[in-house]
Amino acid sequence: MALHSLPRRAPQMGVRWTRRFSTSPRNASYADTLPNLKIGAHTRVLFQGFTGRQATANVKESLEWGTKIVGGVKPGVEGEHLGLPVFPSVKVAQERAKPDASAIYVPGNQTAQAIEEAIEAEIPLVVAVAEHVPIHDILRVHSMLQTQSKTRLVGANCPGIISAIGKCRIGFQPLPCFAPGNVGIIAKSGTLSYETVASTTRAGLGQSLCISMGGDVLAGTNFVDALKIFEHDSDTQGIILVGEIGGTAELDAAEWIRDYRQRSADPKPIMALVGGLEAPAGRIMGHAGAWAAPGEPDAQTKYQALERAGAVMVNHPEKFGEGMKTLLGNRASRPGTNSISNGGSQRRGFHTSRRVTPVSRPLAQQKRDLYIKQFQAFDILKQKSISINEAASSFDGSISISVDRTALSPCIVASPGNKVDPAQSRRFPFSYTLANFENSSIIPEVASHLGLPPSAQSKLAGLVQALWELFKEKEAFVLETRIGSFTDGSLEVRGARFGFDDAAYRSSGRQEDIHSLRNKADEMPEEVEAEKDGIVYVKYGPPTHIISIVLTVIDYKAKAASAHWVCIFYIQFRSPDSQPLTLSIVNGAGLAMNTVDALTIHGGHCANFLDTGGKATSETVKSSFRIICSDKRVKTIFVNIFGGLTRCDMIAEGIIMAFRDLDMKVPVVVRLRGTNEELGQKMIAESGLPLHAFDSFEGAAKKTICLTRSS
Incomplete structure (x- = not known):
């Protein structure tokens, strides 16, 4: 491939705002x-x-x-x-x-x-x-x-970037999964990318170049960047995109795919998956960037956009290999034709069951970030000499400072009216180095969008300046205010919702004064208790039948490095003779989100979530199982493991030990994939414990549901 032939990056398609500052x-x-x-x-x-x-x-x-x-x-x-x-x-x-x-x-x-x-x-x-x-x-x-x-x-x-053909790894990807081949992969989720890689390897396709977008709010390289590389790479014959909830990168990718398929006589086949179809609104789903801000699309919208653009959608990454093999075979047998251009039925052909429409849920608190109470936000604003009216119940609009994931910068979010309408909201990105809004050209445009008179621009600039100073000083990720205006041009804040970055405090020890405002007495006791062991636990209403899911990537080879990742879930199923239960899904990172999505297709609904985090130890895992076993509603445990950075036999040994130490009585279904998967499955099968080993997700999911409904 001639690198000089790559086109310069065009402005992102699908962006609903205009950049307001010169970036270079x-x-x-x-x-x-x-x-x-x-x-x-x-x-x-x-x-x-x-x-x-x-x-x-x-x-x-x-x-x-x-x-x-x-x-x-x-x-x-x-x-x-x-x-x-x-x-x-x-x-x-x-x-x-x-x-x-x-x-x-x-x-x-x-x-x-x-x-x-x-x-x-x-x-x-x-x-x-x-x-x-x-x-x-x-x-x-x-x-x-x-x-x-x-x-x-x-x-x-992110796990990094890797060339299977050139044997160049820059990151921590599990090498046994990779094989030189012709499929280019771009993914937000590390674990889902490993599943995708393994699937294409099993299908005999292998990979050309695998790029990780990563799970943070602001990514250095996005889907469109990678798609441009794959388009001009002669080693890449098929492309796989793995997205998830949060931001608009998937919509930008859909716009690019639509344009690419229109301008190419024989476009490379593109497959995709979007994790978090069942994610509740407003929750952070494991990754720091895996949450949809107000006005951002949910996972279902992203899924539909990619499907309409011509990407072949799947509901689980183990289907990528054989699916891409079919598409590449069709393309090879019909050179010069678009093998999926009219593939409405084909695009649904890789699904195994019905599509489930998500149920809307109220906004819940972000577990990885701190939202303070409104009166605390008002106290902070008063320190900036901002006029506050705590008793007002009507609003003329909202002004927020937040993060623009596409412009990769802070932005003003303005929405006119008494209610925040995402369709009426507009973003105004600006440079992180901007010091003062007094003479900024953004302020008149924001005022115009809010319907404020010219006389209010000075007060608006003062409010925005105060919010911007707080945003930087206290390391917020969103400062949202509801405002009221008067004919003389004065403004007052009548509502506020402030969110602050948890990483600034937990990993860097900054902003202790802000994070000391947290009141654990207002939180669920079980969640606070779990936190002592480094576990995030979220409990929901009581279902009729529950399955607990454990998603684990534990590096027993490098125990000293504490390279462990465990997520444990409860999946709620309707009883055979009852109405379907209310959908309530909370889950962790990409693999976790997709597991819940795929199980839901089989008839399940998630009710609880437990995440041991990225530095779990064997004691943390044991504490996690102890929490599961303390809930008498649990009828079956589903363990879905991809042994990428570790060996499946080591994972199997850890599961068996935890099972015996805790004297667990409920049946456990274990799906093992990855390094030494056959040995791990054999250990599970020969353990003498009520453990059921599978390598296929479909088979494991069906067995889990069968055990749950018969219990």
Whole structure:
């Protein structure tokens, strides 16, 4: 592929607003860095955080696989590690080793600084894998990225990027799943991408290039960026996109796919999945960015947009392999024709059951962020000398400061009227470096949209300035106010809802005064108790039948690194002789969301959620099972595991030990896929315990439902 032939990045399609600030000089655009994603055998990789435990283990695996690693950085230190040079800074590493890419292996609170150092050294590609990077740190990073044309970012909060053909891994993807081939994959979810990779490998297709968009609110590389790479990559014959709830990236991708299929005589087949079809409104579903803000589309809207654009949709990633094999076979047998252009029935052919329409639910509190009470928000505004009317019940509009996921910047969100209408809301992005709104051209446009007279513009600028200062000072992710206006141009705040970034406090120890406003006495006791063990537990109303789902990726090989991820769910089913129960779904990251979606197609509904987080230990897992067993409603436990970074036999051993230690009586269905899956399944089958082993999701789901309904 000729990299110089790649087109410059066009403005994102489907965007409902206009950029209001210049992001770069005329000849220096972040879009110019798009070709840097095309990694391969030639790519020289540098590691930041080189000598740490996780980086050391990753370097050893990647070197053995064939990745060309040229050394790493440890600030202020020179020497050698794993037979490779250690550099005192990224700048020195760039001068001496000439790396093409840098893998950042530092904690979330240090990630932004590491990215900034790589940008300043003009490293062509930077891959940030860390979770819990404070959102304001990433906003600052994007304000830098948008003013340069040398460095491309992948992440943060992602497994990275990998070329199966070129044997180049920059990230922590499970290598046994990958095989050289012709399918390009772009995914928000790491675990769903591993399932997708394994499915295409089992089908004999393999992969060309796999790019992770990541699960954060602001992604350095998005779906459209990856689709442009795949379009012009001769190694990529089929494309798979894995999305989820949160933001508009899937809608942008749908617009791109529609345009691509119209302008291409023989477009490459595209398949897709969207996780979170059953996610409740307003909840953060594991990933920091996996939630839909007011006015953003839900997962069902994204699914329908992609389907209308011509993507072949599936409900579970294990269907990607055989589905893509069929599409590529059709394309090969009919060269020059569009094998799925009129495929209405074909697009539904990879589903196994009915589609379920989600039920709307009221907005619930975000567990990964702190929403303070209105009177507390009013107290903060009073400190900024903002006029407050706590007794007012009518509103003339709303003004908010939030994050624009497409512009990768902060934005003003304005909505006229007494009720917030997403259709009437408008976003006005602005630069993170903007200091003052007094003379900003945005204010007259915001006032006009709200229907405020020119005399109110000065007061509006003051309110927006105060909100912007609070947004930065206190590291908020949304500051929403409901306002009232008067004929003399004065404004007052009559309602407020403020949300603050949890990562800023938990990973960086900042904003303690804000987060001390949390009152645990107002929360459910079981949830607070679970939190002591690092577990997020959400309990809902009592269903008739319940299935608990455990989704686990536990790295027993690197126990010291605490590379564990566990999510446990309760899935509620209607009883055979009752009406369907109210849909109430709360789940974790991509694999978890998709599991709930797929089980719902078989007739289930989720009622509870338990997530042990990204650094769970064996004790955390045991505490999780203990919580499950304390709920007498649980009739069956469904364990859905993809052993990517670990071995399925090790996972099976952990499940068996937990089962015996807790003296569990309920039947357990275990679906194992991944490394050593046959051995893990055999261990489960021969354990003598009421455990049922499967490799197919379909079979495991049906068995789970059967056991639940017969109990």
